[in-house]
Amino acid sequence: MKVILVGFGVIGKGVVKVIDKKKNHLKSKYGLDLKIVAICDRSGAAIDENGLDLKTALKVKEETGKISNYPEKGKNMSIVDVIKTVDADAIVEATPTNIETGEPAKTHMIEAFKNGKHVITANKGPLALYFNELTSYAEKYNKIFRYEASVGGAMPIINLAKETLAGNEITEIKGILNGTTNYILTKMEKEKLDFDTVLKEAQELGIAETNPHQDISGLDTAAKIVILANSIMNKNVSIKDVKLEGITRITPEALTMANKSGYTIKLIGEVSENKLEVGPKLIPIDDPMNVKGSLNVAMLNTDLAKEVVVVGRGAGDIETSSAILSDIISVYLRTKNE
Amino acid sequence: MKNNKKQKYNNFNKTLYYYGENMITLDLELKDIPGELIRALTPISNMGVNIFSVIHLREKKTDGRVPVRVVISDAGNRLNEVINKLEEMDIIITKVNETTRKTDIDIVVVGHVVDTDVRDTIDRLNKYGLVVDLDLSMPDPFKESSARMKVIIETDKLDDLCKELDKISEEKNLLFIKSF
Numbered sequence: 001m002k003v004i005l006v007g008f009g010v011i012g013k014g015v016v017k018v019i020d021k022k023k024n025h026l027k028s029k030y031g032l033d034l035k036i037v038a039i040c041d042r043s044g045a046a047i048d049e050n051g052l053d054l055k056t057a058l059k060v061k062e063e064t065g066k067i068s069n070y071p072e073k074g075k076n077m078s079i080v081d082v083i084k085t086v087d088a089d090a091i092v093e094a095t096p097t098n099i100e101t102g103e104p105a106k107t108h109m110i111e112a113f114k115n116g117k118h119v120i121t122a123n124k125g126p127l128a129l130y131f132n133e134l135t136s137y138a139e140k141y142n143k144i145f146r147y148e149a150s151v152g153g154a155m156p157i158i159n160l161a162k163e164t165l166a167g168n169e170i171t172e173i174k175g176i177l178n179g180t181t182n183y184i185l186t187k188m189e190k191e192k193l194d195f196d197t198v199l200k201e202a203q204e205l206g207i208a209e210t211n212p213h214q215d216i217s218g219l220d221t222a223a224k225i226v227i228l229a230n231s232i233m234n235k236n237v238s239i240k241d242v243k244l245e246g247i248t249r250i251t252p253e254a255l256t257m258a259n260k261s262g263y264t265i266k267l268i269g270e271v272s273e274n275k276l277e278v279g280p281k282l283i284p285i286d287d288p289m290n291v292k293g294s295l296n297v298a299m300l301n302t303d304l305a306k307e308v309v310v311v312g313r314g315a316g317d318i319e320t321s322s323a324i325l326s327d328i329i330s331v332y333l334r335t336k337n338e
Numbered sequence: 339m340k341n342n343k344k345q346k347y348n349n350f351n352k353t354l355y356y357y358g359e360n361m362i363t364l365d366l367e368l369k370d371i372p373g374e375l376i377r378a379l380t381p382i383s384n385m386g387v388n389i390f391s392v393i394h395l396r397e398k399k400t401d402g403r404v405p406v407r408v409v410i411s412d413a414g415n416r417l418n419e420v421i422n423k424l425e426e427m428d429i430i431i432t433k434v435n436e437t438t439r440k441t442d443i444d445i446v447v448v449g450h451v452v453d454t455d456v457r458d459t460i461d462r463l464n465k466y467g468l469v470v471d472l473d474l475s476m477p478d479p480f481k482e483s484s485a486r487m488k489v490i491i492e493t494d495k496l497d498d499l500c501k502e503l504d505k506i507s508e509e510k511n512l513l514f515i516k517s518f
Contacts, residue, residue: 249482249513253475254448257486258515260473261444265515282444282517 001034001332002049002088004117006079006108007095008041008067011122011149013058014317015092015324020054022325032332038086044068044076047086079104083111090118090144090331092324099214099223099239102126106134113137113145118335120327122149122320128223128239131230144331147231149323151224152177152296155312156323159330161232161300168302170232172272175298176291177224179314180208180215181247181267183294189255189264195248207294217246218267218278225269225278232300237276245279258282264290272301361390362417364408365433366424367442367490375406381423387411402471403442405432430490438493443467445503447485449512452476456485459506466499467491 005012019026019034026032035051043066046052052073060070068074083091091112095105106126109119119138121127126134127150138145148158152175161170176182180202187198199216202208214220222242229235247267258265263282266289270277283289288309291297296314301307313319368374375392382389388411395405410420417434424431432440451459451474460469467489476483491499496518503514 245513249448250515251448251482251484253477253484254446254515257446257473257475257484261446261486261488261517263444263446263517265446280513280515282446282515284517 001032001090001328002037002051003034003328004038004040004082004086004088004091004112005036006040006083006091006093007105008039008057008061009094009096010317011094011320011324012039012041012092013061014321015094016054016058018318018321018325020058026329030329030332031336032329034328034332037088038082039067039070040077040079040082041067044074045079045082046070046073047075047077047082048073049087079108080111083108083117084115088117089335090120090328092328093119093121093123094324095123097123097125099125099128099219102129106130109134109145110137113141113143116141116143118144118146118331120146120324120331122147122324124150124220124223124227127231128226131227132236144334146327146331147227148327149320151227152298152310152312153179153314153316154319154322155296155298155310155314157228157298157300157310158231159326160308160310161228165300165302165305165308168304170300170302172270172275172301173225173228173232173298174268174270174272175289176266176296177269177298177314178215178218178221178267179294179296180212181218181221182291182296183207184216185247185250185255185265185267186292188250188252189259192252192256194252195250216248218244218269219246221267221269221278225271225276228269228298229271229276233271235271235276241276243277243279245277247280250280259285266290362410362412363433363435364410364420364424364431365395366406366408367403367430367432367440368406370402370404374404377427378406378424378429379408381427382408382410382420385416385420385423387416387420440490441493441496443489443491443496443499444517445487445489446515447487447512448515449482449510451483451485451512454510454512459510459512460487462502462506463487463489463499466495466502 026034037049038045038047039057046067061067093105093108102125105123112119127147151157184198222239222244226237226239229237255265262285265280266283268281289297291311295311297311299307299309366378390409393407463469469487469489471488474485507514
């Protein structure tokens with residue numbers, strides 16, 4: 001199986017590290033000979049139809065910041081041209097997410113479908129904004145579209161709901177889908193510190209981004225709940241439809257008040273028949289949704305299996321790449337006899 | 339030994355039948371003070387309705403209230419009479435069999451809770467349910483304060499309460515963190 005990797009930042013590098021590490025395992029367990037035939041970043045691309053050397057690619061990127069410096073095989077080619085011209089079975093789209101326009105990832109995905117390539121992505125921007133448009137392209141060109149890594153990082157949820165829980169009607173999904181806010185609230189509760197202090201500390205530790213707006217405003221959670229609503233519950237909603245409240249007004253006193261009543265406060269994304277919202281909620285102390293630190297959790301309410309709860313790591317390069325790799329394997333297993 | 343087992347089995351069967359055909363469960367929420375249980379049971383007994391069992395659901399106890407499950411004989415058309423009588427006495431019935439009638443919700447409020455007329459806030463919530471506990475924390479008169487409250491509400495009025503909370507939230511710039 002030949003794959004084009006689009007985007008060579010934190011996640012892209014994680015994917016390369018994981019594939020490099022698992023190469024033999026993939027061959028012996030699944031018979032999958034996985035080759036990365038192109039890697040693209042802002043500078044251009046490295047292309048080798050027989051498969052790039054992954055250690056060299058990582059080294060070039062680490063040392064020069066540009067994949068186009070890959071010896072002999074580096075080129076100044078645009079990403080769209082690579083997608084159009086390089087022969088491959090699938091692309092892995094891992095460019096930085098844009099929650100306002102979904103670009104340039106949206107264009108990359110559409111071009112991939114048009115050029116007969118399956119799409120595997122961790123990119124939530126285009127999914128949250130143009131889910132139906134993207135899935136209709138996948139259907140039109142009869143290609144597979146997988147995006148497990150876009151919600152909850154390594155925590156299995158989309159494929160769990162669509163495959164393992166197949167046959168169930170899923171009536172409600174709610175959960176903590178943002179690790180940064182969970183870290184902040186957990187720390188505020190434990191150490192009785194105010195929001196700004198904990199946020200600063202989280203930024204110093206690299207847990208929160210320099211611009212934490214998308215996390216603390218609830219926007220990141222909103223994008224993820226929209227993806228779940230559309231992909232699992234067949235809704236046709238967009239970020240603008242989400243009733244949104246962040247965690248910036250939560251105080252240590254509010255957390256103490258919640259504790260006195262037997263609760264904690266978590267930023268919860270929620271979708272059900274009449275609900276699509278993100279906001280701080282009281283969660284009983286002994287509830288399975290009360291997970292600490294930067295963990296993610298989701299509860300699916302289903303007609304047959306009733307409640308199913310999953311917990312996992314919502315971020316991190318290797319963790320997210322785990323979900324991407326499982327999507328790659330799944331595409332391979334579905335198409336190997338074609 | 340064998341006979342004993344048989345006897346138990348028969349009793350078990352009888353109980354199942356008995357429960358399946360004749361039982362009504364009422365989930366009550368009582369104040370955790372002496373005499374509350376007897377106050378709730380006396381009117382049921384006075385109506386001639388048989389009480390099969392009384393179970394304390396202590397593991398669900400919250401904030402000084404104790405949920406109690408009372409199992410009574412099928413009172414037929416007198417069930418409504420029993421319910422009305424208990425509710426007249428301000429006894430909270432949360433569930434009749436599997437039908438939830440009333441539910442407890444907890445809310446933590448953040449904002450200038452007192453300065454935005456806390457009495458008015460409570461009155462407006464009382465139009466839909468009953469605010470039963472209120473606890474306030476005001477660490478600094480110039481900073482935002484926090485409060486927690488419990489509201490007992492009929493389940494079919496929850497949506498209306500939510501709309502009212504949204505309205506108050508907008509008018510008074512209060513953040514309501516809900517348990518549902």
